[in-house]
Amino acid sequence: MGSVKRRLRRSLKRAGDATAGALAVGLLRSLHRVPFDTLANGAGWFMRAIGPLFRENRIARAQLTAAFPEKSPAEIERILSGVWDNLGRMGAEFAHLDRLWDWDAEHPERPSRIELAQPTIDRFVNLLNDGKPALIFAAHLGNWELPAICAATYKLDSAVLYRRPNIKALDDWITQTRATHMGEIISTSLDAPVKIADALTRGAHVGMLVDQYYVRGVEVTFFGRKTNANPLLARLARHFNCPIHGTRIVRLPGNRFRAELTDEIQPARDANGEIDIAGTMQAITNVIEGWVREHPEQWLWLHRRWR
Structure with a gap:
């Protein structure tokens, strides 16, 4: 019974990965059709909005505070917002790699x-x-x-x-x-x-x-x-x-x-x-x-x- 459950979990994971992969590739191909500036600016705005909801935001804030003890909390938050903006723009740029240089x-x-x-x-x-x-x-x-x-x-x-x-x-x-x-x-x-x-x-x-x-x-x-x-x-x-x-x-x-x-x-x-x-x-x-x-x-x- 245990081996059957393991095989079932592996099969479900493969099916889930295949579905997620197909969706991700389809999304990247669709984003390639969006004008680059519109996509990059929108992705930056989107990640600035949702980034603080992730636990990585706390990790980043703690590391920034330790690295820059002279900066105020407001300055740290400004940098954090820029970190998420940069990550969003990276995602948009990845869909347009053939056009950037x-x-x-x-x-x-x-x-x-x-x-x-x-x-x-x-x-x-x-x-x-x-x-x-x-x-x-x-x-x-x-x-x-x-x-x-x-x-x-x-x-x-x-x-x-x-x-x-x-x-x-x-x-x-x-x-x-x-x-x-x-x-x-x-x-x-x-x-x-x-x-x-x-x-x-x-x-x-x-x-x-x-x-x-x-x-x-x-x-x-x-x-x-x-x-x-x-x-x-x-x-x-x-x-x-x-x-x-x-x-x-x-x-x-x-x-x-x-x-x-x-x-x-x-x-x-x-x-x-x-x-x-x-x-x-x-x-x-x-x-x-x-x-x-x-x-x-x-x-x-x-x-x-x-x-």
Whole structure:
């Protein structure tokens, strides 16, 4: 009887996941037909309205209060509202991934949703032409999907590490969408390190998000508090001796974005000259903290960064 119940539960879960996946994919395809500005503004408003009802709002408020003890409760609430607004706009932007990157390298004077400063352009061109692999880190800030679209648009050999959704239909749609507009994508499965190593060996530029808590990570300090960071990027840098850069997409008024690529981040080294894993992850975490301090309303405070 017990085995029958288990099989029934598994069957019901598969049916429920399939239904939820079909609905989600259908919704995303429908949203693709809605004018982008209308959709983004509406999604931002909607999430500002309902976000405070979720328990993640309490998590975010507690983390913001600890990170910014100098800010008043009213300032914390203003930032929280921006966090939900950013998340809503991210959802809208995901349905329009194929339309967002409209910057024309041959005619940079033309109106565009994307703003690029010359130093970032120069650094990107160098990555494009130097014939070497590189590691590119990002954070859940602004629109964190756009850097991969930029790389694919200008034919930069790249691979992006991402986490699969649990619902297969949604995962299939996202995989197809990302593969079309973002180049190679590598899911966080057991064989991910091997695929990443293969990409770096051929000279690709591997991007990954590095700002979430990682149980088996190395200890770093973020906003004055201890937490854990995934050491994979630093270990890859040590093994492949390749440069490290950071990238972020800052949200601007009017549904526009500013794309930034940092100078090479110098890794920390031990007494033998080898890359120090924990020290390098601290250097990267320092960059991310600076980004978040600059635009706290655009970072994903809903995730428990400290445990």
